[in-house]
Amino acid sequence: MRSYAGSGPYCYNHSLAMTVGVERMPSPTVLETLTGSPFGVQLIGGTLPMFDPYGWDPELGLNQAVDHLGLSCLRTSGGSPEEALARLREAAARGPVLVGPLDMGLLLYRPGTPDPGFGDHYVVVLSVDGPADGSAKVLLHDPQGHPYATTSGAAFVEAWRGEKVTYIDEEFVMRSDFVSEREVTAEEALRASLPGAVAWLAGRDDLPMPAGTLGGAAAVEGFAEMVARGLDPELRQLMADFVIRVGTRRLSDAADCLAHLGLTDAARVATGQARTLGSLQEPLVTGDDDGLRAGLARLAPGYEQLRKALEAALD
DSSP states (O other), X not given: OOOOOSOOOOHHHHHHHHHHOGGGSOOHHHHHHHTTXXXXXXXXXXXXXXXXXXXXXXXXXXXXXXXXXXXXXXXXXXXXXHHHHHXXXXXXXXXXXXXXXXXXXXXXXXXXXXXXXXXXXXXXXXXXXXXXXXXXXXXXXXXXXXXXXXXXXXXXXXXHHOTTOTTOOXXXXXXXXXXXXXXXXXXXXXXXXXXXXXXXXXXXXXXXXXXXXXXXXXXXXXXXXXXXXXXXHHHHHHIIIIIHHHHHHHHHHHHHHHHHTTOHHHHHHHHHHHHHHHTTHHHHHHTOHHHHHHHHHHHTXXXXXXXXXXXXXXX
């Protein structure tokens, strides 16, 4: 199969690379696989399908990738808006700062804003200049197509508060002062991540989740039942704009990494999952819900097949 290259909503992935230094980091394909995101599916609260593992979120994924790459950083959060902006100013004076999650819909340089709750996002702050109040100017790289964007400190802090980001109960989270603790090759990092991938696919039970959340085949089947009852138009739009796209890209990237490691059987299963998930985009958009349900039925057993293939490779 031919590898995919192109656009995709990998904000924390690209933000991490920009913060540490793109020249020092492995490819986005490797970075995303190291986060663990390709290895599962969840139906959060029984109502929100996401093609990432049960209990996974970008914060957990970032922590996992940073560790596998032999890096350390200073992760801070909390405080008043004024304190958070001052903390960001000080950190940015030392180097780029990975900031998020924040509310993408409150970043006012983006077309269509303000739109609170539009989605979670990560950016790289380069500097905070001007008065020590809301009129300060924040200079940043937004990996979703906005290099050297600027916004006021007041607007940025409002987005950074992230009141509508549901997977975290902290405000003003940022990561700065990245240091390489040990030299790790991309292949070494990927091999070290494989037991974690198996654990994600098996279904971790050590992470708090909303009542009614499902994982694995049960999550896919639960989503198929939602389709049968009729999807809410907003959910259908979210699935088309983000969920299917990012989920398919993740599986495709994982397949490439597994193939690179010589794990042929696991790579074949991951490629099949990517092809099946990607094929859901058209029926989702066109309203062919019978076709969407049929595709979900093909997708559901593949996660367990991938777990078994990875376990066999690790034996």
